[in-house]
Amino acid sequence: METDTQAIPLPTARDPKLVLEILDKSFDYQIKQAFDLPRGARKAAGKPYEALNVDAFGEVSNSTWFTHRNGRAPMSLDAIRRGPSRMGGPDTSGVWTVVKGKSAGVTPGFTIMDAKGQRYLIKFDPPGYPELASGTEAVASRLCYAAGYHVPEYSVSYLRPDRLVLSPQATITMETGDKRAPISKRQMTEADLAALLKKANPTGQPRVRVGASRFLDGTDVGPWPYLGVRMDDANDFYSHEHRRELRGLYIISSWLNHADMKEENTLDMYDPEKRYLTHYLIDFGASMGSSSTTPSTPRRGQANSFDAKHSFVRLITLGLYVYGYEKAPLTLRYPSVGYLENDLFKPNRWKPMYPMPAFENLTRRDAFWGTNIVTSFTDEQIEAAVTTGAFSDPQAAAYLVKFLKERRDRIGRYWFARVNTLDRFEMLDGSTLRFTDLAVSRGYADARGTRYQVEALTPAGATLCKDTQDETTVRLDPAWNTHPHVVLSLVPQRQRYKARPVLVYLKPQPNGWRVIGVRRTD
């Protein structure tokens, strides 16, 4: 695998336009795919283009895109709660110096410098829904971090208006009311700060709950593209739609209902010392039960923002076909966690804001990769993550925990019923291979009803032995070491379940056997 941390010059900052992105991915890209004959033929033959950045074990390496965390080894509850946080949120013991204000939009916000000199973006919860955006962002970002992605530090904090100080250099962006130039920027005054606080804290509370995200270190060079590579990043070898961690992100996003997937919510940060880019996912305020400025809706995650297929179906059926999300009532049991329902959720039908090329290229192997991560989260870990949302109502927090557990299990049950669930191949003593059936170990299949078909093959494909067993260990015959390597074909057998084999490549060594590769044939 290539290393992607070689020094590169500072790339030019990207500033993609959302409308162009939506149109391009919703229409142009779809038509292009339809005319891509080899791609269509491969899909029809059940051999779609697999992800490129995988090693001999079908895994991605730790990189500037992804770091193996909970999916590989369980994180402690403290580590889950801590997430990417190095500072533990802004320092609330001293003053916060406001360096930038934003009064445009539904919720106001500003950038502050805390007593430790750290810069944070401070966002208020939407009017009428206290805790919604701040709590959601803290929880979702921690789960995404624990899944392995690079995310900024998000935390729930408390602002004390009497400890706010305005920097003389502070600027503010405001709505002008002029549609030609709706936003203007100028020097921020005390009156602006007072007006902004009044908007965010109309009742004049001495302590106001806010969401705080620490500014990332390095130079912001804009979002990474969803399609192709960043041409000014020589470390970017693989088209993003063919990266496994981005394809597999579909499963993690569907779990978190992080439908607000758009290029704007990604960020490349350039490290001026090491001179390479790190690729981040940012802004989780519109995930789970929140749409950032309002609670989520039944439609979110069920249809793209402009869903050409759904619109077309409505048009040709004259509206007689009604999608499930249109029928679902918008019930808010706990406003602080927003709209949380799993009844409509189908793990393979979940949709982000607009079609994301990496998600469109999702294969079963990618889905297995993502499902392995999602189902690696234990109930306790989910509960630990939800505590970081600091929800004042324990029942609301419990409801969010229930939502995440249910959704995780739906994902596990769905995808593990469609792929070979064997993983974690390791030699016990040089002659015994042990594997784990993730569906069984994570409670999505019954161990008593599961058997394993094991077939040993020579490099030429000749069968050395074939057996069906209950155990998850395979004893390797020393006589096989006359071959340069052998291949073990392993298939779990369960009722109403059919999977293709996973091939484990084993090489004889002086002191036993070594696993040299794993190939899934799903």
Place this chain on the structure above:
Amino acid sequence: MKRLSGWNARLMWLSLVLTVWPSTLSLAHESTKSDSSRAVPRRRIIAHRSTGEEVAAFPGMLVYLPIHGAFLALEYGVSAIWEDRIFDRYKAWLTTTDGRAGVRPLANSTSGAGIRFFHRDMMLKGDARLLARWGGWPRQDYLFTLSWPDGRLVPGSLTFAGQYRNRPKELFYGIGPNVLKSSANDFLQEDILVQFIYRQRSSRVVAVGVDANYHSVDIRSGQNPALPNTDSLFTEKTLTGLANRGDFAEGAVFLRVQFLDHPGYPTRGNLSFFRLGYNRSVDDDAFSNLRLTAISEQFLELFYDRVVSLRLGTDWTVPVGDSGVPFYGLASIGGEELLRGFPRGRFRDRGVVFATATYKFPIWRVLNGFIFYETGRPFHHPRDFSFRDWKDSLGGGLRVWDQNGPVFEVLVARSSEQLRLIFNFNTGF
């Protein structure tokens, strides 16, 4: 080996060039960036498929290329509207810096193209508007209004309107329900209308009002060379109002009752309108008449924003003197609102009764589809009412709307006589 013939060979070369070209580009890119002191890593992209597959994809990509070009143009057009706000800039360009006065374009299939001038907060804080529409010269329509919204000048809203209309190709088919399409003839109608309207809202639901009008109508020979002139087929004796200029003073009262859940996209509720006017002839023609209009539309949500609306209405002109009702003042069906499958003025008589059933359904957030069925018939007298000879039309269309109502509408209406395409673009400015 068989030699490739002309086009095949060219295609092969093109494939090779297009396959090799990107890699050449990346090499060129690398060479221009190479700087030994900074040790820029080699630019490399791992291909997701073989060269053979790239070549196999080439024919499809050739077909896709023009589509891609069209989409690029569309995308940049939408981006210019949305991101670069060209409509807002255009609007600002057509508006004074204080935003009080400006000019806007208009377009619909009824009146053709035109412009609208406006000047807010002028005389006694009234808002002035001038609409000028031309549906192909010499068809002209000028409407000037000066209005004072609720409470600005008087407790209710007050509007003064002055209109000049010149329609040189108005169609006349005859009177009654059984006039043939082939009997079409044309006339020129020139109108001057001066109107005062006072409206008082008693609540959010009910509004009552009065209006006083002066209306002058002049009928002359039509200008459609393909049709006979009305005055060549009829005389004043056979067609009331043909030979004379009519001048009328009208006083009317009206009542509007509206209880709708969403005025822009009603799913439940009712909208009703009643108007009773006395139209007094102020010259010697004795064409005085009473005019009664009653329309009621009920909205009913079938399921999940799928809405059926039923509209029933009637419009009657009853003569007060002995001279009858001038033919241009008769109630009529056909046009852009009633029985849209027929042209305007297709069926005329003293009274019309009509009903429209519309089913509308959501397609996207601000886009609806709708289908409709309309039926109606003219009657000479209420006692003639029957269910025979009713005319009907049906059709459907698309409507872009915002919270205030339709912004753009395009529809197709079909009757036993013709298929009509109707559009209406309310600029939303």
